[in-house]
Amino acid sequence: MTKRISEQEAAQxxxxxxxxxLLAHQYPDGDTLGSNFALYLALQALxxxxxxxCEDVIPEKYDYMxxxxxxxxxxxxxxxxxxxxxxxxLGSGMQEAYGDRVDLCIDHHSTNTGYAAETCVDASCxxxxxxxxxxxxxxxxxxxxxxxxxxxxxxxxxxxxxxxANADALAHRMxxxxxxxxxxxxxxxxxxFDMKSRARIELERMALDNMEFYHNGRVALMVITNNMVxxxxxxxxxxxxxxxxxxxxxxxxxxxxxxxxxxxxxxxSVRTGTHADAAAVCALLGGGGHNRAAGCAPSGTxxxxxxxxxxAVEQAVPRITTG
Amino acid sequence: MTKRISEQEAAQxxxxxxxxxLLAHQYPDGDTLGSNFALYLALQALxxxxxxxCEDVIPEKYDYMxxxxxxxxxxxxxxxxxxxxxxxxLGSGMQEAYGDRVDLCIDHHSTNTGYAAETCVDASCxxxxxxxxxxxxxxxxxxxxxxxxxxxxxxxxxxxxxxxANADALAHRMxxxxxxxxxxxxxxxxxxFDMKSRARIELERMALDNMEFYHNGRVALMVITNNMVxxxxxxxxxxxxxxxxxxxxxxxxxxxxxxxxxxxxxxxSVRTGTHADAAAVCALLGGGGHNRAAGCAPSGTxxxxxxxxxxAVEQAVPRITTG
Numbered sequence: 001m002t003k004r005i006s007e008q009e010a011a012q013x014x015x016x017x018x019x020x021x022l023l024a025h026q027y028p029d030g031d032t033l034g035s036n037f038a039l040y041l042a043l044q045a046l047x048x049x050x051x052x053x054c055e056d057v058i059p060e061k062y063d064y065m066x067x068x069x070x071x072x073x074x075x076x077x078x079x080x081x082x083x084x085x086x087x088x089x090l091g092s093g094m095q096e097a098y099g100d101r102v103d104l105c106i107d108h109h110s111t112n113t114g115y116a117a118e119t120c121v122d123a124s125c126x127x128x129x130x131x132x133x134x135x136x137x138x139x140x141x142x143x144x145x146x147x148x149x150x151x152x153x154x155x156x157x158x159x160x161x162x163x164x165a166n167a168d169a170l171a172h173r174m175x176x177x178x179x180x181x182x183x184x185x186x187x188x189x190x191x192x193f194d195m196k197s198r199a200r201i202e203l204e205r206m207a208l209d210n211m212e213f214y215h216n217g218r219v220a221l222m223v224i225t226n227n228m229v230x231x232x233x234x235x236x237x238x239x240x241x242x243x244x245x246x247x248x249x250x251x252x253x254x255x256x257x258x259x260x261x262x263x264x265x266x267x268x269s270v271r272t273g274t275h276a277d278a279a280a281v282c283a284l285l286g287g288g289g290h291n292r293a294a295g296c297a298p299s300g301t302x303x304x305x306x307x308x309x310x311x312a313v314e315q316a317v318p319r320i321t322t323g
Numbered sequence: 324m325t326k327r328i329s330e331q332e333a334a335q336x337x338x339x340x341x342x343x344x345l346l347a348h349q350y351p352d353g354d355t356l357g358s359n360f361a362l363y364l365a366l367q368a369l370x371x372x373x374x375x376x377c378e379d380v381i382p383e384k385y386d387y388m389x390x391x392x393x394x395x396x397x398x399x400x401x402x403x404x405x406x407x408x409x410x411x412x413l414g415s416g417m418q419e420a421y422g423d424r425v426d427l428c429i430d431h432h433s434t435n436t437g438y439a440a441e442t443c444v445d446a447s448c449x450x451x452x453x454x455x456x457x458x459x460x461x462x463x464x465x466x467x468x469x470x471x472x473x474x475x476x477x478x479x480x481x482x483x484x485x486x487x488a489n490a491d492a493l494a495h496r497m498x499x500x501x502x503x504x505x506x507x508x509x510x511x512x513x514x515x516f517d518m519k520s521r522a523r524i525e526l527e528r529m530a531l532d533n534m535e536f537y538h539n540g541r542v543a544l545m546v547i548t549n550n551m552v553x554x555x556x557x558x559x560x561x562x563x564x565x566x567x568x569x570x571x572x573x574x575x576x577x578x579x580x581x582x583x584x585x586x587x588x589x590x591x592s593v594r595t596g597t598h599a600d601a602a603a604v605c606a607l608l609g610g611g612g613h614n615r616a617a618g619c620a621p622s623g624t625x626x627x628x629x630x631x632x633x634x635a636v637e638q639a640v641p642r643i644t645t646g
Contacts, residue, residue, distance in 0.1 A: 156485075160517075161484055161485055161486045162484055162485040162495075162498075162512075163484045163512045163516050163517055164509070164512070165509040167508070167512070168502060169498075169499040169500075169502040169503055170499075172485075172495040172496070172498050172499040172502065173495070173496060173499045175485075175492075175495050176492040176493075176495040176496045176499070177492075179491060179492040179495065180492050185490070186487070186488040186597075189485075189486045189487070189490070190596065193486050194483075194486055194567070194570075194571050195571060195572075195573050196571050196572055196573065197572075197573045198572060198573070201531055201572065205528055205531060205532075208524055208528060209528075244517070247517075248517050248518060248519050249518075249519055249520075249521060249524065250518050250519065250520045250521070273513065274509075
């Protein structure tokens with residue numbers, strides 16, 4: 001059973017620790033990386049020995065956060081996971097190595113499983129990086145442009161560049177505070193939201209060609225197979241940001257993306273608006289997430305995965321089958 | 324020759340006026356409409372007789388701003404254009420009726436031609452609506468949710484939902500100030516940035532199929548013909564927001580969109596990043612705009628329009644032809 005602690009207490013734990021290992025979640029995104037590298041830089045400024053670890057290779061587009069900086073090698077005496085709602089999400093290697101000995105987890109997912117000894121969660125924050133910004137202020141470390149651009153990256157990426165429902169006034173103001181430091185936000189936005197390779201465009205076209213609609217167009221379902229990825233020439237970098245696409249279509253309540261994994265099974269992403277709860281849908285298949293964005297990974301063939309998720313939608317959103 | 328005046332002076336002029344006609348530019352976008360309807364509501368709150376006019380029908384998606392509210396009919400004694408850089412941009416009908424008797428223009432285009440008797444320009448503002456928010460504060464009108472959502476719409480749409488270079492800290496903070504009033508920003512963002520009809524998706528696919536590249540992929544050129552629009556079933560609402568697409572492709576410095584008009588000629592939109600000045604390119608063909616987003620409308624066939632804009636790019640951005 002984890003102990004819930006405040007941001008002040010989280011800052012105290014970090015101030016008292018050294019040889020700190022920070023952990024990002026697998027399939028790392030801008031928020032887990034921005035949170036990790038912002039806190040990494042802040043703890044470094046305090047003279048601590050610290051490194052960031054992630055199960056997966058970090059996509060090149062995040063190079064601007066200096067994520068390739070060589071990390072010191074040491075035996076950690078304090079382990080802190082950022083934006084990781086469940087020990088499983090560390091990835092199998094990291095979970096095996098550290099999953100049962102995480103000292104502190106700082107997170108913004110209401111579904112956090114409490115796997116860490118102590119947990120600091122604020123589910124009202126659009127991004128984990130917003131909590132990290134407040135923790136860094138509590139650490140009394142000077143906010144540098146290098147730290148600020150990591151925090152900005154977390155806020156911008158988890159809000160879809162300030163487009164989603166979670167992009168509230170606080171998210172805008174914290175982003176503005178970061179921008180006051182003089183960060184290259186134009187480049188950050190272009191890299192994360194406004195740049196597609198030709199392979200990505202080809203992949204999107206194939207996916208759109210095969211989009212399926214159910215329940216009078218209220219459910220849109222898109223499939224990305226390994227074969228489509230290979231044919232388009234898309235790299236891992238090209239595969240981010242696909243899940244929002246089905247719900248961008250007019251009148252769609254639930255947008256579903258099935259992406260084939262290396263083992264042949266499918267990872268399912270669900271996106272919803274005000275009419276449906278994505279976390280409730282995915283919980284029926286052992287997954288979780290936020291109200292508007294969640295995921296799950298039932299094993300099975302494409303047809304089995306499709307049938308499972310469509311049934312979960314009907315069960316969690318009964319209104320979708322009527323009228 | 325226009326007289327340049329301050330925001331304080333602009334507010335004074337409005338306070339002293341009545342029977343006020345506010346003018347939006349043709350092909351109205353979120354900023355000209357948000358600016359007009361915000362100021363309309365503020366002047367109404369002051370007990371003034373006021374209406375908004377626009378050459379073109381206002382796209383349905385802006386209905387949430389109550390743009391369909393019936394406007395009073397009266398002979399204007401004060402005419403004020405908002406976000407209109409040139410009298411030509413009022414559209415031919417409005418230009419003929421009012422172009423040479425605009426009393427005040429409030430605008431954020433550095434290229435403003437000074438066609439009004441008095442002009443209040445702040446080109447450092449990402450959106451005209453930001454200037455309008457300050458003017459409304461100077462009018463000492465209470466900021467209501469109805470006004471705030473118009474201002475937010477202007478800021479969000481002119482910054483590409485806070486994605487473009489002009490989305491600076493001030494733009495974020497002014498948006499946050501609007502959000503403090505309790506505006507439906509999720510709906511506004513979805514309507515403006517995250518909703519595509521199936522016809523729009525079909526049109527985008529056709530346009531992507533025929534994308535042309537020049538100068539080693541640094542120039543991407545997209546064409547939207549009347550025939551493509553008809554085949555896709557796209558309506559006027561579906562045609563907004565196409566110009567950013569070509570520059571979203573990796574390594575593209577200059578993204579060009581040629582859209583056929585009803586008369587068969589082409590309207591050209593140019594989008595650039597840090598490597599090229601869109602306004603300089605379009606100025607060579609009698610157009611104008613901002614550094615990163617500009618337009619022009621040379622007459623001629625598709626081949627003539629293409630040749631003209633490609634030559635203008637080579638002339639304005641000589642570096643693009645080398646290395």
